[in-house]
Amino acid sequence: QRFAIQETDGPEDARQKIATGVALRVEDRFAKEVTHLLASFVGAPFDSSPVIERLTEVSGQLDMRTYIAIRRLLQGDAEEKVVVLCLDALECCDQKTSNLIHYLADGLHSKPVLILAIGRPTLFRRHPQWGQGEFSQLRLDVGPLAAQSAADLLKGLLAVGEMPSALASLLHLPLAKSPRALYDLVRFLRECGALAKVDHRWQVQPEKLQRVDIPRTHEEIIRARLQLLPPTQIRTLQQAAVVGEVFWRDSLVALRRSESINDIDPDGPPLSEIAAFGNRTRTAVSVELDKLC
Numbered sequence: 001q002r003f004a005i006q007e008t009d010g011p012e013d014a015r016q017k018i019a020t021g022v023a024l025r026v027e028d029r030f031a032k033e034v035t036h037l038l039a040s041f042v043g044a045p046f047d048s049s050p051v052i053e054r055l056t057e058v059s060g061q062l063d064m065r066t067y068i069a070i071r072r073l074l075q076g077d078a079e080e081k082v083v084v085l086c087l088d089a090l091e092c093c094d095q096k097t098s099n100l101i102h103y104l105a106d107g108l109h110s111k112p113v114l115i116l117a118i119g120r121p122t123l124f125r126r127h128p129q130w131g132q133g134e135f136s137q138l139r140l141d142v143g144p145l146a147a148q149s150a151a152d153l154l155k156g157l158l159a160v161g162e163m164p165s166a167l168a169s170l171l172h173l174p175l176a177k178s179p180r181a182l183y184d185l186v187r188f189l190r191e192c193g194a195l196a197k198v199d200h201r202w203q204v205q206p207e208k209l210q211r212v213d214i215p216r217t218h219e220e221i222i223r224a225r226l227q228l229l230p231p232t233q234i235r236t237l238q239q240a241a242v243v244g245e246v247f248w249r250d251s252l253v254a255l256r257r258s259e260s261i262n263d264i265d266p267d268g269p270p271l272s273e274i275a276a277f278g279n280r281t282r283t284a285v286s287v288e289l290d291k292l293c
Contacts, residue, residue, distance in 0.1 A: 002021065002073075003017040003018050003020075003021045004017060005017050005018075005042070007249070007282070007283070007286035007289075007290075008282070008283050008286060011044040011045075014039065014042065014044035015035075015039045015044050015046060018035055018038050018039050018042070018044075019031075019035045021073075022034050022035045022038065022073060024076075025073055025076030025077055025079075025080075026072050026073060026076050030072055032051065033051050033065070033069065034069040034072050034073060036049045036051040036052060037051065037052070037062075037065055037066045037069035038066075038069055038070070038073065040052050040062075040066070041066050041069075041070070043248075043250070063096060063099075067099075067100055067103045067104075070100070070104065071103070071104055071107045071108060074104065074108060074111075074113060075107075075108060075111060078108065078111040078112050078113050079111075081112075082112040082113075082114070083111070083112065083113045083114070084113075084114045084116060085104075085113070085114070085115045085116065086116045086118070087101065087115065087116065087117050087118065088118045088119075089118070089119065090117055090118060090119035090123050091119040091120040091121075091122045091123040091126060093119075093123075093127075095127075098127050098130065101115065101117065102132075102133050105133060105135045105137070106133050106134055106135050109134070109135040109136065144177035144178070145176065145177050145178070145179060145182075147171065147176075150171055150176040150177065150182065151163075151168075151171055153179060153182055154167065154170075154171065154176070154182050154185075154186070157182060157183060157186040158186060158189075158195065158202065158204070159201070159202045160195075160202060160203060160204055164204050164206070164209060166209060166210075166214060167209075167214075170185070170214065170216070173216055173217075174217070175216070175217055175218050175221070178218060180218070181217075181218040181221060184218065184221045184222065184225065185215070185221050187225065188215065188221050188224055188225050188228075189204075189209075189212075190202075191225060191228050192208070192212055192224075192228060193205060193208050194208045194209040194212050232288060233288055233291065233292060236252070236285065236288045236289065236292065237292065239252055239255045239256065240252055242255070243255075249282075249285065249286070249289065252285050252289075253281050253282050253285050256281050256284070256285055257281050
């Protein structure tokens with residue numbers, strides 16, 4: 001998002017956007033190095049980059065210089081405005097990601113930068129040293145929602161004047177203590193048509209709501225939402241599940257292409273056949289992932 005790179009942008013477009021953004025925030029003498037390192041970091045490396053090739057000769061140097069490049073960019077941003085980095089699902093992050101976050105927290109501690117790191121308690125089991133460093137920090141443990149907070153959240157998510165009694169009764173169930181469960185419940189209501197947009201405003205559809213078997217637990221909500229998905233999106237989820245929690249889009253693109261290309265050669269089809277697909281598969285996967293998110 002920092003460089004407005006779209007899922008459908010090719011590597012050349014991504015590199016150009018990075019170069020333009022870096023030039024606005026980083027000193028000229030560092031601009032080329034930062035551009036090449038960030039392009040490699042986001043998966044759009046320059047061909048035969050003299051910066052990358054030189055750093056790969058020494059173990060660990062590429063990671064360290066990449067950390068420095070990211071810090072230089074954020075430092076430049078912080079000279080212009082307050083910077084807020086919001087990082088979610090950190091219980092899934094690997095050691096390199098943890099190292100980067102702590103490096104940035106330490107290297108930017110004197111700048112107007114806030115790093116909002118969100119994760120489940122398992123984060124501290126996976127990374128026992130998390131949060132240790134020469135920087136200011138505040139840990140907030142978020143417990144279950146109180147009854148009034150749950151009611152306010154559900155009403156806000158529904159964006160309707162008066163909450164139907166069928167939904168108000170759910171506030172007494174355990175699922176009401178979880179913000180994520182309430183969020184998924186509202187998404188389910190939209191997907192099944194019980195909550196529809198009329199004249200640019202969300203409105204409960206009483207007849208459809210009466211016919212809906214409203215899930216009573218978060219697991220039931222997820223199961224109900226899955227049953228509403230079209231086959232193409234179900235297939236996308238199945239393939240994504242194969243990749244696992246540490247996920248990257250190109251792995252899903254490769255799985256999708258392997259279904260489309262008929263080739264018994266173990267080394268795959270020639271480049272001409274792969275090129276014929278262009279960005280069509282990548283675009284289709286990106287669209288489906290956006291819908292699922």
